[in-house]
Amino acid sequence: MIKKIFASTLLSLSLLNANECVCFELKGEFGEEIKAILKKYSKNLGSKDIQVVREDADLTVQEKSFLQSLIGTGEVASSSQKYNLENGKKLYNRDCASCHGEKGEIAVAKKAPINTWSAQNIADEIKSYQDQSFQGQSRFVKNQIAQRYTKKDMEDVGAYVESLK
Numbered sequence: 424m425i426k427k428i429f430a431s432t433l434l435s436l437s438l439l440n441a442n443e444c445v446c447f448e449l450k451g452e453f454g455e456e457i458k459a460i461l462k463k464y465s466k467n468l469g470s471k472d473i474q475v476v477r478e479d480a481d482l483t484v485q486e487k488s489f490l491q492s493l494i495g496t497g498e499v500a501s502s503s504q505k506y507n508l509e510n511g512k513k514l515y516n517r518d519c520a521s522c523h524g525e526k527g528e529i530a531v532a533k534k535a536p537i538n539t540w541s542a543q544n545i546a547d548e549i550k551s552y553q554d555q556s557f558q559g560q561s562r563f564v565k566n567q568i569a570q571r572y573t574k575k576d577m578e579d580v581g582a583y584v585e586s587l588k
Contacts, residue, residue, distance in 0.1 A: 505578075505582075506542075506578055506579050506581075506582035506583075507575075507579045508579070508582060508583050508586060510575075510576065510579040511576075511579035511580045511581070511582055511583025511584070512583050514572070514576055514579065514580050514583075515527075515580050515583050515584060518568045519537075519580070519584075522561075523536070523537050524536070526538055526587045527584045527587050531560070532559055532560040532561075537584055538584055538585075538587045538588055539588070540581075540584070540585070541581075541585060542578065542581035542582045542584070542585040543581060544581070545577075545580060545581035545584050545585070546574075546577040546578045546580070546581035549569050549572060549577040549580060549581070550569075550574075550577055552565035552566050552568070552569035553566065553569035553570060553572060553577075
């Protein structure tokens with residue numbers, strides 16, 4: 424699995440708050456020691472001490488390609504497609520469709536249906552949920568959903584909804 428290989432190659436640490444992650448490439452004797460520790464404790468994934476932030480299935484094609492290129496197990500994919508509509512659709516259906524409708528056609532909180540918005544406006548709105556600057560209806564629920572999103576996820580959802588026009 425990519426995450427196991429990735430964990431043995433790079434160490435990710437959350438710093439300052441849950442929205443920041445720093446990756447370090449560890450080499451030499453120190454890197455080997457950390458690799459051994461990660462391997463030893465990887466059986467505890469899911470415990471209160473070791474938490475998986477993202478699963479393999481949540482990685483985009485571009486992220487998988489990047490990780491594979493780092494460890495020499497794959498080729499770098501072309502980045503000709505800026506947005507992953509499949510990821511946007513998956514996230515939209517899971518998190519948004521129950522209120523906004525299957526095609527973004529339902530107006531919520533006296534705003535125009537989101538299928539009339541631009542992709543950038545949708546991504547910006549989701550970002551406002553995440554950073555808690557949004558003060559509108561259902562802000563607490565929306566914040567909880569948006570906390571799981573990367574910037575790329577927000578852009579993918581925006582592009583997907585814009586494609587529904």
